[in-house]
Amino acid sequence: MTTHTAVPAQQDGGATILEIAQQPDAWREVAGRSDEQAAAFLADVLARRDLRVILTGAGSSAFAGDIAAPALRRHLNRRVESVATTDIVAGPLDHLEPGTPTLLVSFARSGNSPESLATTALADQFVDQVWHLVLTCDRDGKLGRAHLDRDDSLVVYMPERTNDSGFAMTSSLTSMLLSCLTLLGGARGIDALARGAEHVIGLQDDIRVLARAGKQRFVYLGSGPLQGLAQESALKLLELTAGEVVTYFDSPLGFRHGPKSVLDADTLAVVYVSTDPYTRRYDLDIVAELRAQLGAENVRVISTEPLPDDSGPAMVIPGLDGLSDSLVALPYLVFAQYLALFTSLAHAKTPDNPFPSGEVSRVVRGVTIYPMDGRR
Incomplete structure (x- = not known):
């Protein structure tokens, strides 16, 4: 296998290159963690036979849910669905079931997207029994801080280096996806996955x-x-x-x-x-x-x-x-x-910031969240 040589961060796309290349080591770090309190929290929630699991996020974070849902559905033998935060916010009554106990799993690189915060609030408002698993990379993010001290929530932070500074989600996405599969699906073969990624890097x-x-x-x-x-x-x-x-x-x-x-x-x-x-x-x-x-x-x-x-x-x-x-x-x-x-x-773009004039931002801005009344 060809040895990978890191590209200095000052070159165009340097941050993104480094963040892609760090993924095998980041995955090993994610898989090597153990948290008895987190395991106990999830074991209690997942023991409920009527539990519904919703995987949610926006953009790349939503696609993480799409990738994980089939494996978790088989492993847990529960209803596991991937529903984007953007869909839940636009039509909460189309996706949230008041009488169904629900574990809401939120993928959020920063936890500062308006829809991420709104989705957990809507679940609290409309679902009688709801628990939250927040997977995020930013310890200063609003979503993690909002759920950190709640008895009905578990916040799991990814390794600090996976809070990508580049525009696109790379190591943040794969670390949250792997964390989800590990916590809920008993993921195995992590070192093989890391070696596979190293093969691609080569x-x-x-x-x-x-x-x-x-x-x-x-x-x-x-x-x-x-x-x-x-x-x-x-x-x-x-x-x-x-x-x-x-x-x-x-x-x-x-x-x-x-x-x-x-x-x-x-x-x-x-x-x-x-x-x-x-x-x-x-x-x-x-x-x-x-x-x-x-x-x-x-x-x-x-x-x-x-x-x-x-x-x-x-x-x-x-x-x-x-x-x-x-x-x-x-x-x-x-x-x-x-x-x-x-x-x-x-194409002579700058991958770390392909929209230098700000037409598209790293964290979505300009979204107005409208309040929902108490109807169901």
Whole structure:
């Protein structure tokens, strides 16, 4: 494996590069923590057979919930749903059930987004029995401080270095996702995931060449939890290029039903292949179809194992046998982050701050939160 050399932070995108590269060590730190008080809090809440779990956040934090929900649903044998804070705030009565005991899991890098604070307040207002698990990176953030001393809340802070200073969420996102899967889903294979990420870090030069191909459309496809990964991948590239490239995401099966119209000669398609043998067959079908249409060089496949001989090459991340898609999404995300970063640089953007005039901000501003009356 190629040895990774850190890029000095003063270079364009230097903070983002360092924050991507630190993820394997950050994951090991997250997984190595133990907290008996937190374990007791969650054990008591999760023992309730009628419990509903809502994973919530905005933007990348919402997609973390999309990635985690399927694995947690299977592990907990409970209702586990991913609902964005932006949806809950806009229509709380469409998503909150007053009579259903609910664990609200909030993903929040800073905890200062207006919707993050409003969502927990709305849950307190409209749900008779609600507990909060707040996963955040900023010890000074408003959401963490609001819940820190509450008996019905557990606040878990990520390692301080994961409070990304770059514009896009990288190590903050993956650390919160891993923390969620560890606390609620008994995640395993963490060192294998970290080694998988280190493998991707060693492929930076190959990813940089891919970014320099100058494609103007990027399509990301993934099934189940990997569809959430595809959405995050598309957002990351859109953000870091300041909207100069067209990005799209879908599931391999859904893509054929109209969205495939986005493809043209200037498209790069990325397919994240599932670890599930059944689902994998559908992924390989779309790979073959896209390669026949676009050419093999315009379709990149990310997989945990080599493809069949007739399916062509793939970027294989080894050592992840037996892990679920929700977990392998973590090293897959490192690929997506590098592709977005290097594409941004190829477009002469500044990834640490792709919107220097402030059209889009790191923490959302300008959102008015309107009060809800007591109706249910």
